[in-house]
Amino acid sequence: MTTNRLSQLWALVAERAWPRGASVSLEDICGVCAAEIPSDGVSLTANTSPQDLVERLCATTPLAREIEELQATLGQGPGVAALSCDGPVLTPDLHDATPRRRWPAFAPAAVQAGLGAVFVFPLRTGAVQVGALSLHRAGPKPLTDAQLSDALSLADMALEIMLDGGADTCVEDRPLWNGFAAFHDQAEVHQAAGMISAQLDVGIDEALVRLRAYAFGHERPLADVARDVVRRRLKFTPDPQTD
Template identity: 40%
Template sequence: MAETSTVISDGMAEVLRLLRLDGPGDPAPSWARALGAEGVALTLLVGAGRTPEPLWCHPELSARFEELQFTLGEGPGPEAIRTGSPVLEPDLARVRSERWPALLPTAWELGVYGVCCFPLGIGAIRVGVLTVLCDGDRRMSEQQYADATALAAALTGALLNGDRPRNRSGDGGGGALGAPGSPSGLHRAAVHQATGMISVQLGVSMEEALLRLRAHAYGHERPLGQVAKDVVARRLRFKKALDDDPDGDPDGDLNDDGSGPHSPDGGRG
């Protein structure tokens, strides 16, 4: 595949002509059609912790894959954000298992066989990532690459120029770089709240608290968002010492007084 292509497709040209992040409807289906992709997702980085927040995903498979990457903290999306360069893996079967050891087998089970991610940003500035699920050919053509690169550049420009995309609730609220302004407008608001609660419970940094939350979600085979909601609802509590945990749970995360509600299904999905 060539690295550059000078001409975008007519379909992508029309998408870019009509691109308005604050317009009505969900633009992701039209992006997927123009790219000839199995799915498309736009994820923004929000808050002081630069947490990836899904804005638009199509179809549901894209949303599930984004949630998987967020739960595990690994995959082409996080790598693209970290490096600032596109991560092109149209055939995940060819990726070394040690690169994304937890993600690869689960992605295959979901039905995701190829992913290409394009970071949104300029230089050291990162505002998000455009994720493209590849089609059954397990490849990305020069035309698809050119179209995806053009879309990523247009989205970057729109966000940096102050275009404020609607959040998932459709209320039009937005903060800097298009991030939803209030916690209630965030798809992952519970994760932000739970991370803060775990930070207090364990006396650790927010970064360490998020790692603990992810470890519990992965170890119990549950989506991160579901585990976070249990923490916020006080059905699940993280504790400082394993010795104090009557359940012998390696994360030290279930209620320690035996009087409150426990994690549903014993903490397992």
């Protein structure tokens, strides 16, 4: 990545923010990424907990939103794998056997949703990963060297904005504080897991697995099921004992 190209990317991000009269935002980063790197969706997520839960900060298309929700529900996928990776998780063809072995629930569900390739770039500062930038393609296709370089630079730019307390903006109509979205949905997921833990007399990790399984089995967003549990519209009961 040359200094000139990095300057060009920052200029493109600034151009998107200029009409608002505001500082650059994460949505500007997503917009430039989608414009400069051919894709069928770009998303930015923040790491919110040790239970492989991530909060979607922004997504440019319905496909990107659906894939992030799918990973949140299943607890697996390239975005989840990136939580423990030092470098990008590049999956140019989800139809291959390797991603299906690695993510046996996510890969076929993502293909059915219309995803053919996904590239995830961790946003890391020191030993801490704070989020990820993901590019989604409907068809299997690798990134070119130039596209990979741009994506790495845009990921670094997104990290800089996320860590900058003075950075402006809302993402998906929610206010940012210190560069992060208000994690209301994920707070409800954690609260619901605690309630299910008490209802079933199991650990938090097992309760989260049960919550995810229910959401996936009923084809509902994880946050919606968690909200029903928290508001006591849905109660989990122990499995009947068998002799």
